[in-house]
Amino acid sequence: MHRNAFLAASLLTVMVTACGSAEQPEVVEQIIVREPGEPETAVDPAGNDGAVDLVALGEDAFQICTGCHVNEAGAPSTAGPNLHGVIGRTAGGLEGYPYSDAVMTSDIVWDEASLDGYLADPAGYLPGTDMLAGAVPDPDTRAAIIAYLASTGE
Ligand code: HEC
Numbered sequence: 001m002h003r004n005a006f007l008a009a010s011l012l013t014v015m016v017t018a019c020g021s022a023e024q025p026e027v028v029e030q031i032i033v034r035e036p037g038e039p040e041t042a043v044d045p046a047g048n049d050g051a052v053d054l055v056a057l058g059e060d061a062f063q064i065c066t067g068c069h070v071n072e073a074g075a076p077s078t079a080g081p082n083l084h085g086v087i088g089r090t091a092g093g094l095e096g097y098p099y100s101d102a103v104m105t106s107d108i109v110w111d112e113a114s115l116d117g118y119l120a121d122p123a124g125y126l127p128g129t130d131m132l133a134g135a136v137p138d139p140d141t142r143a144a145i146i147a148y149l150a151s152t153g154e
Contacts, residue, residue: 058148061141065134071152080131085153086110087146091126102128115146 062071068080075082081097091108092099106126108114114125119142122131136142 054144054147055151057141058144058146058151061136061145062148064136065145068131068134071149080134083149087112087115087150087153100128100130102126102130112146112150115149116142119145 065071065080065083068078069083070076070078071083073084075084077094077097081094081099087110089110091106091110091114092103103126108118108126110118116139117125118129118131119134119136120139121135122129136145
């Protein structure tokens with residue numbers, strides 16, 4: 001069996017406690033060693049235990065949506081409805097936006113599950129919707145966008 005550990009250096013510098021020697025430099029490059037079979041983890045620059053910062057990823061990925069949507073309290077809608085506070089909102093619930101009948105007659109209240117379904121395949125999830133682009137096939141990207149929308153709501 002070979003050790004297939006690999007090293008990923010230079011992702012960030014972290015503070016480490018010098019192990020037993022006061023002469024050790026306090027700041028070193030972090031070395032990540034992954035054993036075969038271990039899940040890949042991403043490094044969060046904020047240092048949250050290797051967890052990915054979903055909200056930040058989602059904010060970046062939201063660029064897919066900004067051609068048609070804003071996400072800003074009180075801002076006028078663009079081609080699509082303003083998505084600020086969309087989680088917990090009844091589909092078609094933004095006053096003044098000319099939604100399709102498909103949205104208006106749906107019984108959807110946007111939550112993580114319904115957003116996930118709609119973003120995966122808008123026209124498949126809600127036949128007749130006017131959202132003709134912006135599908136996000138990758139589930140992780142959808143999760144990140146939804147986390148971002150949730151973080152900006154209220
Ligand atoms: C090509 C333009 C376009 C893109 C790109 C787009 N959308 Fe939309 N979106 C729309 C339109 C138009 C509607 C209104 C749909 C209707 O009335 O059937 C809509 C509706 C929605 C709704 C329902 C909102 C409500 O108030 O009920 C959500 C949620 C949504 N979009 C999320 C997204 C997200 C997230 C992205 C990016 C991943 C995205 N959309 C990308 C045009 C777009």
